[in-house]
Amino acid sequence: MTNKPLKTQIVVVGGGAAGLALVRKLGAKYGREKHDIILIEPNRTHVWKPLLHEVAAGALDANADEIGYGGHAARWNYRFFPAALEKIDRERQMVRTAQVFDDDGELILDNHEIRYDYLVLAMGGVSNDFGTPGVREHAMFLDSRAEADRFRNKLLGQCLRVDALHDLEGKDANLPICIIGGGATGVELSAELVNSVRALRSYGLERFDQDAMTLTLLEAGPRxxxxxxxxxxxxxxxxxxxxxxxxxxxxxxxxxxxNSVKLKDGTELPAAMVLWAAGVRGHHGLSEMTDLELSRSGTIVVEPTLQTKNDPRIFAMGDCCFCMLPGAERPVPPRAQTAHQMAEHMVHQFDRLEKGQRLEPFVYDDKGSLISLSRFETLGSLMGNLVGGKMAIRGRFARMAYMSLYRMHLLSVLGWWRGGLTIVGQFFGKVAKPRLKLH
Ligand SMILES: Cc1cc2nc3c(=O)[nH]c(=O)nc-3n(C[C@H](O)[C@H](O)[C@H](O)COP(=O)(O)OP(=O)(O)OC[C@H]3O[C@@H](n4cnc5c(N)ncnc54)[C@H](O)[C@@H]3O)c2cc1C
Known part of the structure; x- marks a missing residue:
């Protein structure tokens, strides 16, 4: 479609990998005078989601890696509204945000309506429990910083309990943990937990060693x-x-x-802690929030231009969207590199809108996948002309490539100067701080 030049209010919902990169770039490009760019996000700080398994295992102190939205907004010329999206009114081009309460349950912000000329949905996704009984009640997830913190606190509590039980029950006291889902999250968390548990002795849990934990990784598929x-x-x-x-x-x-995980073949595994990481779906409740077309996994269906099927003024990107590109057999995968590339694409789409040009389809450039098994190993494959197609890598080079994804994110949301300083600061911070965060 061709569009009139715009003097607009651009509302971005969700300040994650995709949304934060987008508002930073739009703010830097247009400034406050030209467009009003608003980020709606319920959290006060941003932590890059692919770090959450490290936060959960205590291998990373998220406080040191978080970015405050307020300061970021002031620096990059956008407005930050600290609330969750609750409803989209397409007819009036309005979004309504949810009420915000403080820790004591007192109302801080009432429902609020914000007008938009263009709306970009970047709310990410949540773990898909496929309706499996008991998962929502008894399993934990790694969908947010709060959940990663909760997992770490429970892990530490359970380790302390088992450590104390060793005095009473000898070596029999054990902490059984089940991780469900053998994708990147489940695999990386497993390795990270082994790393943490091996270090616990030197953190005061004198009787706790790896034998005190039974870690089971369950995958429904053949690999x-x-x-x-x-x-x-x-x-x-x-x-x-x-x-x-x-x-x-x-x-x-x-x-x-x-306290257990039951398998289809009748096996029952004891489990003091269960982490569910089996696939991504759209947020529960999205269908009440909007009448936009949703996929079977509850994500928002978009055209290749990233415009939603039903409304060309509303875009969706990152994990919350279902994007099937022409000629592709599968939708674009929910990954950090997708989020990053879609944010970049949206900056160009707004540029085209402003110039009254036709919007372009998104092109996904798969750069490969890497798996970090904590400090033990990094392996995967890289893709691209530079490596002559597809290349399997592991070891130090793979570790550097894996780390570069996070560094690219920091540069993308903080800019070259601040991003560079942050990377250097984190490097020295790692040397100065303890290896585990166990509080
Ligand atoms: C443990 C873990 C490890 C991972 N490792 C990798 C990896 O190694 N490589 C890789 O490519 N990908 C990895 N991923 C996937 C990657 O993190 C996601 O694909 C990526 O973060 C998606 O970006 P996004 O912006 O779409 O969503 P997110 O980064 O999830 O951001 C969504 C934002 O929307 C906000 N939000 C949610 N609901 C609302 C609402 N109602 N109103 C307003 N805001 C809302 C959230 O608070 C959040 O800030 C990993 C994921 C996890 C959980």
Missing amino acids: LVPALSEEISENVRDELVDLGVDVRLEAMVSEVTE
Whole structure:
């Protein structure tokens, strides 16, 4: 479609990998005078989601890596509205935000209506429990910083309990943990937990060692990290088995109870903690929030231009969108590099809108996938002309490539100067701080 030049209010919902990069770039490009750019986000600070398994295992102090939205907005010429989106009124071009309460349950902000000329939805996704009984009640997820913190606190509590029980029950006291889903999140968290637990002795839990934890990784399919080649899947599995993880493939979970995980074949595994990481879906309640077309997994269906099917003024990007590109067999995958590329694409779309030009379809450039098994190993594949197609990598070079994804995110949301300083600061911070964050 061709559009009139715009003097506009651009509302972006969700300040994650995609949304924060977008508002930063739009703010830097247009400034406050030209357009009014508003970010709606319920959290006060941003933590890059692919770090959450490290936060959950205590390997990373998220306080040191978070970015405050308020200061970021002041620096990059956009407005930050600290609330969650509750409803989209397409007819009036208005969004309504939810009420905000403080820790004591007192109302801080009432419902609020914000007008938009263009709306960009970047609310991410949540773990898909596929309706499995007991998951919502008894399992934990890694969908947000709060959930990662909750997992870490519970982990520490359970480790302390087992450590104390060792005095009474000897070596029999054990902490059984089940991780469900052998994709990147499940695999990376497993390795990170082994790393943390091995270090606990030097953090005062004198009787706790790796034998005190039974870590089981359950995957319904025939191999781990199915997005990667069979060879890499095998390597990942071998590494985890060497680390003492009980990897079970073709293990379909039928129910999660208060203290166990039941499999379809009748096996029941004891579990003091269960982490569910089996796939991504759209936010629950999205269908009440909007009448936009949703996919079977509850994500917002978009055209290749990232405009929603029903409304050309509303765009969706990142994990919350379902984007099937022409000629592709599968939708664009929910990954950090997708979020980054879509944000970049949206900056150009606004440029085209402003010039009254036709919008262009999004092109996904798969740069490969890397899996970090904590400090033990990094492996995966890179794609592109530079490496002559597809190349399997592991070790130090893979680690550097893996780290570069986060560094690119920092540069993208903080700019070259501040992003560069932050990267240097984090490097020295790592040397100065303890290895684990266990509070
Ligand atoms: C543990 C873990 C490890 C991962 N590792 C990798 C990896 O190694 N490589 C990779 O490519 N990808 C990885 N991913 C996937 C990657 O994190 C996501 O694909 C990416 O973050 C998606 O970006 P997004 O902006 O769409 O969503 P998010 O980054 O999830 O951001 C969504 C934002 O929307 C906000 N929000 C939610 N609901 C509302 C609402 N109602 N109103 C307003 N705001 C709302 C949220 O608070 C959040 O800030 C990992 C994910 C996890 C959980």
